[in-house]
Amino acid sequence: MKTLLLARHAKSGWDDPSARDHDRVLDARGRRDAPAMAGRLRDEGVPLQHIVSSTALRARSTADAYATAFRLEVGDEPALYAATARTILSVAAGLAHDVDVAMLVGHNPGMADAVAELTGQVVEFPTCAVAECAVDVATWSELIEGSGRLVSLRTPRR
Numbered sequence: 001m002k003t004l005l006l007a008r009h010a011k012s013g014w015d016d017p018s019a020r021d022h023d024r025v026l027d028a029r030g031r032r033d034a035p036a037m038a039g040r041l042r043d044e045g046v047p048l049q050h051i052v053s054s055t056a057l058r059a060r061s062t063a064d065a066y067a068t069a070f071r072l073e074v075g076d077e078p079a080l081y082a083a084t085a086r087t088i089l090s091v092a093a094g095l096a097h098d099v100d101v102a103m104l105v106g107h108n109p110g111m112a113d114a115v116a117e118l119t120g121q122v123v124e125f126p127t128c129a130v131a132e133c134a135v136d137v138a139t140w141s142e143l144i145e146g147s148g149r150l151v152s153l154r155t156p157r158r
Contacts, residue, residue: 002135004092004118004148005041005048005103007066008111010034010128010156012058022056022081033128033156034062038069040154041130046101048072052091053105054080062128063105080106085113095140102140103130118148129155 010030026034041048052075053063059081063074079087088110095102104111112125118133125131133148 001100002137002140002143003101003151004133004135004143005046005101006088006111006114006118006131006133007062007103007105008108008125008127008129009054009056009059009062009105010037010065012127024056024058026058026061030058030062030127034065035069037128037130037154037156038066041066042069046132048101048103050095050099050102051075051105052077052080052095052102054078054083054107056081056107059105059107063103066103066105077104080104080110082107083110085110085117088114089118089143089145093140093143097139097141099140115150115153117145118143119150120146121150123150123153125153126155126157129153 010033012024013027048070055078067074115131132151135148
């Protein structure tokens with residue numbers, strides 16, 4: 001059994017209209033929510049072992065908050081930027097076999113679509129949400145559509 005945490009980046013701003021989408025930064029709410037959500041997962045005893053993030057600044061900043069809370073490094077994965085569900089699940093399928101609990105940090109609609117494809121559950125996926133999915137596989141390479149079950153959907157507001 002593996003656990004896949006699919007996380008959407010925290011709230012970002014549009015303060016600089018000349019900035020590329022990839023370079024958008026977290027706004028005040030995002031800078032508050034990301035460490036709070038990371039602390040919540042840590043305090044709940046989630047045994048997170050590995051974090052992989054989109055290279056977009058807002059996603060990487062969110063991933064860094066989790067990395068700080070769990071004392072982990074973040075792996076950058078350019079394919080997670082604006083990824084489809086299939087791409088997200090492909091990244092998950094490539095995780096190391098010795099990792100049992102992993103988090104992918106990315107963007108919507110891909111993250112919500114990945115939850116639906118993996119678990120059959122359609123979820124509303126606000127910024128900084130984390131879907132915890134139990135995946136009935138021995139190795140990540142066995143991960144396929146429908147092989148997961150939604151355990152919880154955590155949002156900054158609940």
